[in-house]
Amino acid sequence: MIKTLKIEPLTKEAFAPFGDVIESEGRDYFMINNGSTRRYHKLGDVQLDEQGQGIINIFRADTLEYPLPIKMLERHPFGSQSFIPLFGHEFLLVVAPVGDGSMNIDPSTVRAFRASARQGVNYHRGVWHHPIMALRDGDEFLVVDRSGPGNNCDEFYFDESIQLTVELD
Ligand SMILES: NC(=O)N[C@@H](O)C(=O)O
Numbered sequence: 070m071i072k073t074l075k076i077e078p079l080t081k082e083a084f085a086p087f088g089d090v091i092e093s094e095g096r097d098y099f100m101i102n103n104g105s106t107r108r109y110h111k112l113g114d115v116q117l118d119e120q121g122q123g124i125i126n127i128f129r130a131d132t133l134e135y136p137l138p139i140k141m142l143e144r145h146p147f148g149s150q151s152f153i154p155l156f157g158h159e160f161l162l163v164v165a166p167v168g169d170g171s172m173n174i175d176p177s178t179v180r181a182f183r184a185s186a187r188q189g190v191n192y193h194r195g196v197w198h199h200p201i202m203a204l205r206d207g208d209e210f211l212v213v214d215r216s217g218p219g220n221n222c223d224e225f226y227f228d229e230s231i232q233l234t235v236e237l238d
């Protein structure tokens with residue numbers, strides 16, 4: 070299979086099989102702090118196993134070389150992982166559904182999205198995704214994910230006959 074992935078705009082609906090979109094645009098809110106603040110409540114769920122602890126990190130990432138061959142995806146079986154851009158730059162995502170839970174990805178289910186400068190994502194537990202795909206060198210992301218015992222990062226490498234690519238337009 071040789072395929073250039075179509076980069077889709079990131080929307081709550083389109084991304085629903087993979088997790089949550091963290092954004093304020095078009096979302097419900099309620100007022101707090103004596104009316105000075107909008108609370109966009111529960112935009113995403115932090116998912117953890119019983120032994121997991123939720124932690125807050127910053128990832129500083131450089132851009133990758135495009136066209137980018139998608140040789141592997143990874144997943145975090147014990148917890149969700151969110152990426153919120155701190156510098157307000159767009160970034161890319163490549164994902165595949167949890168599937169049947171086995172260490173296998175149907176390449177036809179792999180999708181690419183472009184997050185706007187005001188969107189973040191929260192990958193749900195076990196959702197396959199490519200490591201962070203910043204579009205600027207030195208870009209920073211607030212990352213909320215899970216710390217705890219066990220290996221929380223499975224990597225799946227596609228067979229060499231599967232050539233999935235992401236190109237920048
Ligand atoms: N390995 C690591 O912490 N980063 C990845 O999980 C990622 O999604 O970028």
Ligand code: NI
Nearest residue numbers: 143145150200
């Ligand atoms: Ni990850």
